[in-house]
Amino acid sequence: MSSTHGARARARIEVTAAIKEEARRQLANEGAAKLSLRAVARELGMASSAIYRYFPNRDDLLTALIIDAYDSIGEAAEAARDAAADAGPIERWTTVCERLRGWALEHPHEYALIYGTPVPGYTAPATTVPPAARGAMVAIGILRDAHQGLGLARPVLPDELRPEAVRMAATVAPDLPPEVVATMLATWAQLFGLIGFEVFGQFNRVVEDRDIFFRHAVRQLAHTVGLVYPQQGPAAGRAGSAGRPAARPS
Amino acid sequence: MSSTHGARARARIEVTAAIKEEARRQLANEGAAKLSLRAVARELGMASSAIYRYFPNRDDLLTALIIDAYDSIGEAAEAARDAAADAGPIERWTTVCERLRGWALEHPHEYALIYGTPVPGYTAPATTVPPAARGAMVAIGILRDAHQGLGLARPVLPDELRPEAVRMAATVAPDLPPEVVATMLATWAQLFGLIGFEVFGQFNRVVEDRDIFFRHAVRQLAHTVGLVYPQQGPAAGRAGSAGRPAARPS
């Protein structure tokens, strides 16, 4: 049916890709708010109305770019996880976090598209959900490994949070303890607070050496989320500075 | 010179206020990207060109709204701090954090204006810096009080972060230990990660009971930033669940 049959179908996916590519360029130059379909068409040498054969409206173009961005950052996270496959959970965590930050700094406008101000009146369709979850799934995977390998402390939850934690765990990672999932989600949001502040310039004139600052903050987050150095037979990384069993109050 | 002399000057500041007010209304309805000067003028019953007597261009109107928003959230933080003046540092911290979140949920578009994606090509003028710092100053004040009252643990910093921590402390809070300032800045960014995820809908379909989730996360942040219940003579709040001295590794 809709395979790469004729020259027509082939041309269609080529033009679609060219539009997205040019749109991404404009995104980097002007930002999402000023993304102009007419300008994209002009740069591609086609009539402005021709764009609408490929994307019914501006928001749909944005949706395509959003999905691509989620896939891109998700892929980066997965690659970082795989590159640090032999290291311990804390090293894997920090490696993934630093790669997420690196991606954000390399693609600030695409980062803004997915983690910044949502486009007004635009609600992301359901198709964006799976790509959006890729990054978080990488983090959850690291926690899962640590959980199975005694490298994860189970934080103590207050009773009032327990039902919500159980609910969250059921929809996100049913095989992990609810305490871990709840803490993980909060930590995940906090991580993007750090990244966002840097990308959006909130650290200007305040934090200078942001590499080191971020590295330290992310190690602290690893502790917050419950990652500790394994207690029996340390993993690949140096395990000199041992961690506590660490059950935190309230 | 430029006091409230004639009826003309009075009218000017009245019209300026009316423009900002109407602009804020449009902001809440349509978002910053679709803020239309013509629509503002139309709603105010004046010619579109008349707006430019008061704001030379659209970005300057946005700048005014940004400053107002910073002042508004800063004022909210200060009010929360004063309302909890008699409580202990942890209660003050959580009260301020929950007020910040409350303000953000009440004014999502103004929140997006100051903590979301920056307007492309627009760099905030220096006049926005003092209002922007108001909120963080409230948090620093709480830490200062706790520091003087033995309610603050001094976290252990790795050596590589020390010079940067000293630099940050010098420009932000010279009277506080560098470790505290460094940890505080990271925690501050993480707090806005939590708020941003909620305001921008990243928690949709994942976190249901966000009040409780946020309250727990903020208590955890209080621990991260080093706030503990005072060791000699507990403060006003209940001090039953005592905290550890808590010096954290790496």
Next chain:
DNA sequence: ACATGTTCGTGAGCACTGCTCTTGCTTTGG
């Protein structure tokens, strides 16, 4: 091989935007 239905690019056009400039009017200060 031919006719049919679908897809595509085009250019005109609508309603809207930010912004500029000239033209007159009103208020102000000397």
Next chain:
DNA sequence: CCAAAGCAAGAGCAGTGCTCACGAACATGT
């Protein structure tokens, strides 16, 4: 009282998202 300065209005320019009717190129069933 009168010149100077501030002000609103309207026309106009260039740009935007988006629609529509039109031929041309393609795909496909008979």
